Amino acid sequence: AQKITQTQPGMFVQEKEAVTLDCTYDTSDQSYGLFWYKQPSSGEMIFLIYQGSYDEQNATEGRYSLNFQKARKSANLVISASQLGDSAMYFCAMREGGRNTGFQKLVFGTGTRLLVSP
Amino acid sequence: GAVVSQHPSRVICKSGTSVKIECRSLDFQATTMFWYRQFPKQSLMLMATSNEGSKATYEQGVEKDKFLINHASLTLSTLTVTSAHPEDSSFYICSARRGLAGGTQFFGPGTRLTVL
Secondary structure, three states, X not given: OOOEEOOOOEEEEEOOOOEEEOOEEOOOOOOEEEXXXXXXXXXXXXXXXXXXXXXXXXXXXXXXXXXXXXXXXXXXEEEOOXXXXXXXXXXXXXXXXXXOXXXXXXXXXXXXXXXXXX | XXXXXXXXXXXXXXXXXXXXXXXXXXXXXXXXXXXXXXXXXXXXXEEEEEEOOOOOEEOOOOOOOOEEEEEEEOOEEEXXXXXXXXXXXXXXXXXXXXXXXXXXXXXXXXXXXXXX
C-alpha cells in the first residue's frame, strides 16, 4: 500500500489565486513527520514546510501553510497568492518514527505538477 | 535554508566506466546523508543512508557493490557508480540531515548521469 498518496498529477491555478495540493498518508506510528518539497525544472529539491504529528497547530511558512487533519491522515499544502515562479513539481513526504529514533527515512509521494498561469 | 552541493551536475560516460558523485553540506555538519535516485517524471526512491564513519545502509534491491558510498567526513559523502551501464542513467540526488535525528533533510541540486 502507498504510504504517501498524492492524487493530483497536475494542477492549474491563476496567478494571485490560492491553491491546495492534496496529500494523504498511511502509518501506524504515533510519532511521524510530514514534509513538502518543491522541485522546479532545474531538479533541485527545495524544502518548504514541516509538520510533526504532535504539533497542535498547522505549520505555516510565508505563503505556504499545511492543512493537517490527523484523523483523516491528510497533510494538504496550501499556497496562497500563487506566483509564476511557483510552477514546479511538489512532493509530499513522510518520516516515520519519532525525532529521537534512528529511523529517519523519507518516503515520497508521486508528486503534483503545479502550473501557474498569468 | 541549509546549503547542500553536488558535483558534477551532469556527467556523460561510456558503458563500463565508473563515476563518482560528491555531496557536500556547505554550512552545517551532517552525520547522516541520503542518496536518492529519480527516474523521469517519477518520485524519489531512497537508495541508501550514509552515516559518517560507518558503512552505508542500503535499501532492498540496491546493489551495494555497484553503488559504493563513502561518508568520510561530516560534510562529504560520495556515491560511486561502478561499471556503469545505460540502465544506470538517472538523476541522482543527495540530501543531508541537519542536526540530530528528526532534523530536516536538505537536498543537493542533483546529478544527471547519462551512460552511453
